[in-house]
Amino acid sequence: MVYLTRKAEFSASHYYHNPDFSPEQNRQIFGKCNNPQGHGHNYMLEVTVKGDIDPDSGFVVDLKQLKEIMHREVLDAMDHRFLNKEVPEFTTRIPTTENLAIAIWQRLEPKLDNAKLHRVRVYETADLFVDFYGER
Amino acid sequence: MKAHLTRRYRFSASHRLHSGNFSCEQNRAIYGKCNNPHGHGHNYILEVTVSGQVDGRTGMVCNLIELDDAVQSEILERFDRQNLNTLLPFAGKVPTTENLCVAIYEILQPIFHAAHLERVRLEETMMNSFEYRGKENATVSS
Numbered sequence A: 001m002v003y004l005t006r007k008a009e010f011s012a013s014h015y016y017h018n019p020d021f022s023p024e025q026n027r028q029i030f031g032k033c034n035n036p037q038g039h040g041h042n043y044m045l046e047v048t049v050k051g052d053i054d055p056d057s058g059f060v061v062d063l064k065q066l067k068e069i070m071h072r073e074v075l076d077a078m079d080h081r082f083l084n085k086e087v088p089e090f091t092t093r094i095p096t097t098e099n100l101a102i103a104i105w106q107r108l109e110p111k112l113d114n115a116k117l118h119r120v121r122v123y124e125t126a127d128l129f130v131d132f133y134g135e136r
Numbered sequence B: 001m002k003a004h005l006t007r008r009y010r011f012s013a014s015h016r017l018h019s020g021n022f023s024c025e026q027n028r029a030i031y032g033k034c035n036n037p038h039g040h041g042h043n044y045i046l047e048v049t050v051s052g053q054v055d056g057r058t059g060m061v062c063n064l065i066e067l068d069d070a071v072q073s074e075i076l077e078r079f080d081r082q083n084l085n086t087l088l089p090f091a092g093k094v095p096t097t098e099n100l101c102v103a104i105y106e107i108l109q110p111i112f113h114a115a116h117l118e119r120v121r122l123e124e125t126m127m128n129s130f131e132y133r134g135k136e137n138a139t140v141s142s
């Protein structure tokens, strides 16, 4: 089994707010991230797939295909967007880094046929990242 | 759904690697430059990984403010700008980055309950890093 990681960068804005909480609770729990005008990050995405090496191609996965899938499913939808307003998952879920990693996993996983998705890692900043392995 | 969240912190500290169990020659042979009696320092990078179910109400594994507060008050305030050899966790212990990594895990683990402490990873320099995941799970990479 070999693991292969492909990176991509996207920039997006978001804010954290739960309508079930009072304005005070929202401010207290989410701090600065509660500003309804939003703020942005340069996200770094790492997608790791695993599989056996194809004896003919020598590849675990066709990197060109993986790149296309990441572009189509993730970057086209999220790059230079306001996540809360323009990405359907985040009309009901808060666009935290955790939920972003889960949403990206859910977008990619059904589209990969020859390799198996192992990990989605999302860096919100260089000092904060989330790993999702598809665990329930 | 279960996710792993990692936060990076920085602190600077000095240490001297010297063991009372070895002779002066042995100490010099084993620890090399790190045995310099006056000590030397590093800019450590600390990575703390916690895991748990993503809370449906907050979208978070744990509140980042709580994690930052715990690391700030228990780790950074204790170790930043200090000489590690003079601190309690290293009484009778050599302040290698292995021991520092374990000490940080053992300080955080009993006081931080908002999520499961998965791993403590410490970069001593850009070339060396150490990880500890609790008893029976230590790994080192360099």
Ligand SMILES: [Zn+2]
Pocket (backbone or CB within 6 Å): A014, A033, A039, A040, A041
């Ligand atoms: Zn943000």
